[in-house]
Amino acid sequence: MSYETILTEKKGAVTLITLNRPKALNALNSQVLTELIDAFAAFENDESQLCAVLTGAGDKAFAAGADIKEMADKPAADFLKEDYFSGWTNDIVKKVRKPWIAAVNGFALGGGCELAMMADFIIASENAKFGQPEIKLGVAPGMGGSQRLTRFVGKSKAMEMCLTGRMMGAEEAERSGLVTRVVSADELLDDALRTAETIAGMPPLAVMINKEMVNVAYETVLDQGLLAERRMFQVLTATEDKTEGMKAFVEKRPGNWKGR
Numbered sequence: 001m002s003y004e005t006i007l008t009e010k011k012g013a014v015t016l017i018t019l020n021r022p023k024a025l026n027a028l029n030s031q032v033l034t035e036l037i038d039a040f041a042a043f044e045n046d047e048s049q050l051c052a053v054l055t056g057a058g059d060k061a062f063a064a065g066a067d068i069k070e071m072a073d074k075p076a077a078d079f080l081k082e083d084y085f086s087g088w089t090n091d092i093v094k095k096v097r098k099p100w101i102a103a104v105n106g107f108a109l110g111g112g113c114e115l116a117m118m119a120d121f122i123i124a125s126e127n128a129k130f131g132q133p134e135i136k137l138g139v140a141p142g143m144g145g146s147q148r149l150t151r152f153v154g155k156s157k158a159m160e161m162c163l164t165g166r167m168m169g170a171e172e173a174e175r176s177g178l179v180t181r182v183v184s185a186d187e188l189l190d191d192a193l194r195t196a197e198t199i200a201g202m203p204p205l206a207v208m209i210n211k212e213m214v215n216v217a218y219e220t221v222l223d224q225g226l227l228a229e230r231r232m233f234q235v236l237t238a239t240e241d242k243t244e245g246m247k248a249f250v251e252k253r254p255g256n257w258k259g260r
C-alpha cells in the first residue's frame with residue numbers, strides 16, 4: 001500500500017512511522033487511520049523489524065487530534081454505524097505485539113494524546129503539550145483519553161484536564177508519569193531511535209513477554225498479574241535465548257539471539 005498521510009522508513013531493525021499532515025498539525029482523519037493500521041500490520045508481520053517509533057512531521061505537533069473538519073458535519077448515526085475509530089484499539093493496540101515508542105514533539109491533543117498513550121511508552125520533547133480538549137468541542141475523549149490518562153496521571157489531574165481542556169507541558173507530563181523522559185526537540189528523534197535500537201537488540205521472545213506482562217498490570221488484579229508474570233518467566237526459561245543469555249553472561253560476552 002502506498003501512503004499519502006504517513007511516511008514509513010526502515011532503519012535497521014527499527015521502523016520509523018511519521019504522521020505527515022504538518023499543515024493540519026497531523027490531525028488524524030480516516031485515511032491516516034487506514035494507513036497507520038496498514039503500516040503497523042506491515043511492521044508486525046516483518047520479521048526483520050523488532051521495534052517502531054511513531055512521531056509527527058514538522059516541529060509543531062505530534063497530532064492535534066482527530067480531524068475536526070472530518071467530524072464536523074458527520075451525523076451521529078454514521079459515527080455509530082462505522083464504530084468510528086474503533087480501529088485504533090482493535091488493530092493498533094491489540095494486534096501489535098512488538099513494542100513501539102511515541103516520540104512526541106509539540107501538540108498531542110485529543111486523539112493525538114490518545115494515540116501517544118497507546119504506545120508502549122512516550123518520550124517527549126521540551127515543547128510537547130498534552131491535552132484532552134474535546135470538552136471544548138461539546139464532546140468527550142473517544143479513543144481512550146478518559147481511561148488511559150487517568151491511569152497515567154491519576155484521577156485529579158485527568159479530571160481537571162478533561163473538564164477544562166487545559167494542556168500539560170512536558171515537564172509536568174514527566175513529573176506525572178505520562179512520559180518516560182523529556183529531551184530537547186533536536187534530540188527527540190535520535191533519542192527515540194536509539195532507545196528503539198536498544199530494545200531491538202534484546203531477545204525477541206523476552207521483549208514480547210515483557211510488553212505483555214507490563215500491560216497485564218493495567219488489566220488485572222495484583223494476585224492474577226503476579227501469577228501470570230511468574231508463569232511467563234517460567235515459560236521463558238525453556239527458550240534457547242535464555243540458555244544463550246545466561247551462558248553469555250557467564251562468558252562475559254553479548255548474547256546472540258535466535259528468537260526461539
Ligand code: HXC
Pocket residue numbers: 023024025027028064065066067068069084085107109110111112133134137140141142143
Ligand atoms: C483538523 C486541525 C486540527 C484538528 C489543527 N488543525 N488541529 N484540523 N482537526 N484537530 C488545522 C487548523 O484548522 C489549521 O488549518 C492548521 O491545522 C493550523 O492550526 P492553527 O489552529 O492555525 O494553529 P495554532 O493557532 O498554532 O493552534 C494550534 C492548536 C489548535 C492549539 C493545536 O489548532 C487547536 O486547538 N486544534 C484543535 C485541537 C483539538 O481540539 N483536538 C481534539 C480534536 S477531537 P487551516 O487550514 O485553518 O490553516 C478528538 C476526539 C477524539 O481528537 C475521539 C475520536 C473518536
